[in-house]
Amino acid sequence: MAITKIMNIGAGKKGKITNHLKHALDYIMNEDKTESGVLVGGWNCVPKFAFEQMVGTKELYGKMGGRQGYHFVISCPPGEGTPEQLLELMREFAQDFLGENYEAMYSVHSDKEHCHGHLVFNSVNMNTGKKYEYKKGDWKYQIQPITNRLCEKYGFSIMPAEYSKDPVNMNRKQWEKEQSWSEFIEADVKYCRGVADDYEHFLYLLEELGYVLKQGAHLAVKADKMRRFRRLDTINEEFSKENLQEFFEKGRYQYESPRVLTPDVKYLPKPKNTYQQKFYGKIYRMRVVEKCRFQYKSACFKEDLERMHMLQEEYLFLCKKDVKSVKDIAGIIGLAKYDLERLTEKQKSLYLDRTEFKRKSMRNHDWDSIISTEPEYRKQLDDIKLEKKRLKKEIKIGDCCLKEVLYVGLFVPESVEIGNVYDVKVPKKPWYLKKEEKKVLDERQEDKVNVTVSKDFSESVNWSVDDSYEFITDNKKQTFKVDSGAKVAVTEEADPVNDDSYERTDNKTEIFENVEETVGAEDYTKTVTKEIYEAMTDKEKAEWIGIDSNDMLVSIKQFHEKLKSIGITYQYISDETEEYCRLEEAIKKNCEPNWYYRNQDKRR
Structure with a gap:
């Protein structure tokens, strides 16, 4: 989808006020990016003299200071549209949005995988002399709707409709939050598809993870804290209703390991006090959620799970600093801010001393002293910058610790063992x-x-x-x-x-025999499918395979061939052997006692 981004162009330093505007125009007209200047156009100005015309307008109305202009970028996904189409779209965008009031330059950069258009326009109205004023909501209600309309005209994908004037729709921040679900949902769908027995079991597993399903022409899901249903085929084409049903009908089973976001608690240091225990406890509970994801409906804990990397940093910070309470964190933050101010002053002093030293050396033409002292100066400067970076990170983590919500509405029995978090117990079909x-x-x-x-x-x-x-x-x-x-x-x-x-x-010939014999064992064999087999009891399965009338080697071979004929295969040999042993045990219990010993003789 094409999306419009907005950047403002500020004033440069005194004496070079229009420098930033000049650099922006030079950048968007770069010949290496615009196919030797072919993908460049002007609106209300001549491209070659655009900068001079914009500055002339500012001088005419005495508006040289302050904001110099605005820079718009319209980006398209890879493979969508041609540079020529996007250039025409940029021209129509300038016409619709700017009209006859502002000078503008637009271009298309084709040096990357995806084409993207640039538009830079003067902040001063060429007719009234007033400056353009960007207000909150202009992007949602004016700018992006123009882009959507033009994209629809040229066959590009459209930004979703939550940016319309309808008050029930979401703002940009909420929309981006909704989009962050894509990767999370995709991982869950792939895992459920890999471990499900059939399409109905797949849907059941998604519900057990905490998703609400909406079925129709398309399959859509919605989790707690999501405002709208998400169609699965918009996340990945493999998840369309037809492709999922075909996946199970053709038996193209493929195992997917579950996505794990939590750190392994056995590698974390043990908490030393009650305050650290709260952070450790939240990490442990989220680990349990991923281990027992169907039992605790892991989709409901999406936001907490995605913050696990930050929570781990906070916990390690508490252990390293031996923090016992909130008061200790406040003291650490205060001390770090004091050290940061002291280093900033030291850095400024170092800059001034170096500037003064260079001035004296240049006056005396002592170039050797400048060159010889440069490595030591750079080392001192790098050490200060590195220490400031560490202190800033310490302050950030400390603030996060103070804001962390440690309550998790989750009951974890003492008998729960995490063990291998990838070994998830998958619920069977109800x-x-x-x-x-x-x-x-x-x-x-x-x-x-x-x-x-x-x-x-x-x-x-x-x-x-x-x-x-x-x-x-x-x-x-x-x-x-x-x-x-x-x-x-x-x-x-x-x-x-x-x-x-x-x-x-009467004198007609005899025709009747037992009705069950009319059907016959051969017809029964023909009607057995994978679904019928799974619905049978163990005794019925064993009788259909013929385990009671063959020795072990022949029985195993016949067991393998018959299951394969109805589309049942096992990923591991141990699973197939376990199934065979269970069926053989069922025959032992339901047959005469000497059957077992008779077959033991055959095995010898």
Whole structure:
């Protein structure tokens, strides 16, 4: 997206008031950056004499002092637009924003990966002599909207609409804060995608991390302290709804390690007092949040997690200075400020002494003394600057310690062990998702069985509307009646005759056998998919694979091939071995006792 940045051009030193304006104009017209001056244009002035015209306007109205001009930069992302398009955009921007009131120079720099335009205009109105006055809100309500409109005209991406006049929208600071979520969300989405079993499990894991989901044509998420939902495909094209579903359907699984922002507490010095304990405790709690990120909904702690590097510096500062209370920090800051003032005075004195020494040496033409004393002078100056830098950092960290919010609304049981923070316990798919999935699969399987039975019956015999058949089993007489549409109706009646033979009501051939045998084991095998397999019990899985009828080597091979045929693969061999052992154990418990010993003989 193209964004407009504003910089003001101040007055130079006495006698060189317009120097900064001159340098700004020379910079934007640099031939090395503007393709030998081709990408340069003027508005209300001639490019070659722009500086002279601007100074002439100032002299005409007696406005030589104060702010000399303004410098605008319009930047585009890499690969968007051409330099010629951006140059025309800059011309129209000057026309819309400045009108016939101000002289301006504009150009496009194409020396970097992304093109960016510059515009420098005179601070004095050429018609009224009044100076341009920038007010708070001009960027949001006037400048950036012009850029957005022109970008839309030339096919560039647009700055989001939060800069419109609608009062419910965000200001620039809030918008930048919202944009800071992109990297955090991207890391969480990649991790959940890598550890999820399927698309529904992926969505469930995002919710467990603390995100609220909005599903429709696009998938969007919103976390605590976010003002708006963020579409995932705007963060990364891989996260579009279609790409995510395709990712799981094709089985292109790839593991992503979780993003860790907290320092490892085992490498930090132990706290020596209660005040240090508060800082250490916050670091420890944030470490627990990243270890148990699904349990504590880590997205809710985004701001605290991203400040961990600063919190670590504050804690190490307290340990190094042996701070016991807020009073100690105030004393350290006060002493550091006193030393900083003393060093500043020393630095000024050093500058004056050196200037005086150079003046005397030059008057006496003693160039050797200037050259010989220069290294010692530079060393003293560098030492002072280094010490001042250290003191400024000390003051900054001390101020941060005083402002640090140490309260974290997080209960951590004593039994929690951090251990390897990258080894996160991922929640499995909840029972209600499995139940819903199993219900859908059962309905599909039932429909398939019904279609198979109907097809087998209709192919075996030519049914008529009033055909009926009877047979007696287990002292019950079962009557099969065929209605129109090849539907089979079954009724049962008690029969005193204890006979397993079939009794027919006409001369048609015998066709019925057990309905379950009609489906057959072969048809059941064909209907097993990855989803059906995961919904089976361990005993059903083992029977389908055939573990109970083969020795161990053959069983393992058959186990591997059958799982591979339905799209189940394991990243580690140990996981596959563990699954096989569990299924074998299920067979041991549900079969006759001598099965185990019989298979032990085969293994020998």
